Amino acid sequence: DGGITQSPKYLFRKEGQNVTLSCEQNLNHDAMYWYRQDPGQGLRLIYYSQIVNDFQKGDIAEGYSVSREKKESFPLTVTSAQKNPTAFYLCASTQGNGYTFGSGTRLTVV
Amino acid sequence: SQQGEEDPQALSIQEGENATMNCSYKTSINNLQWYRQNSGRGLVHLILIRSNEREKHSGRLRVTLDTSKKSSSLLITASRAADTASYFCATDARETSGSRLTFGEGTQLTVNP
Numbered sequence: 001d002g003g004i005t006q007s008p009k010y011l012f013r014k015e016g017q018n019v020t021l022s023c024e025q026n027l028n029h030d031a032m033y034w035y036r037q038d039p040g041q042g043l044r045l046i047y048y049s050q051i052v053n054d055f056q057k058g059d060i061a062e063g064y065s066v067s068r069e070k071k072e073s074f075p076l077t078v079t080s081a082q083k084n085p086t087a088f089y090l091c092a093s094t095q096g097n098g099y100t101f102g103s104g105t106r107l108t109v110v
Numbered sequence: 111s112q113q114g115e116e117d118p119q120a121l122s123i124q125e126g127e128n129a130t131m132n133c134s135y136k137t138s139i140n141n142l143q144w145y146r147q148n149s150g151r152g153l154v155h156l157i158l159i160r161s162n163e164r165e166k167h168s169g170r171l172r173v174t175l176d177t178s179k180k181s182s183s184l185l186i187t188a189s190r191a192a193d194t195a196s197y198f199c200a201t202d203a204r205e206t207s208g209s210r211l212t213f214g215e216g217t218q219l220t221v222n223p
């Protein structure tokens with residue numbers, strides 16, 4: 001079955017560490033997205049990519065970085081510059097008619 | 111920035127009743143989409159309505175769009191306990207850098223058996 005796989009499901013980060021969240025899709029979608037969700041809130045766009053080797057900042061890109069070396073993969077790195085990284089991170093992709101979301105990664109700073 | 115605003119923030123109804131959620135937005139859009147999220151899970155796409163459409167149906171879902179008022183509504187008819195979830199509207203303004211969805215803060219729907 002086609003879909004988006006996010007890993008890990010839960011991730012714990014120590015202060016000052018960088019961590020990378022994985023997002024892989026086998027839907028052959030060109031566009032991929034990273035969103036952050038805080039408790040009881042909507043989704044805020046971190047970064048997005050319309051095509052391989054190209055990406056744009058979203059509304060809250062500070063403290064995050066991405067790469068898009070392959071069509072299937074869009075990893076997100078949460079750097080030590082992100083001061084409040086504890087949140088639920090969602091990856092999505094689309095080919096134009098609605099987004100398909102992964103099941104999310106819950107990141108906690110310890 | 112949050113483009114969409116849902117109303118109400120929370121809604122509690124009995125099984126069999128209809129549930130109506132509203133969404134308002136601020137800028138011109140290409141389409142508006144509704145999503146459902148069960149607690150702690152990813153979002154599931156429900157329905158997409160384009161800016162030149164006024165109403166769309168999918169099963170027990172009915173979506174309306176009024177571009178003059180910059181608002182949309184989602185109606186779930188004959189609700190079931192399994193409909194309990196958060197519902198989000200999202201607008202696609204299709205900027206020069208491509209499609210990007212902006213989400214509202216959602217309506218938490220509880221359907222009591």
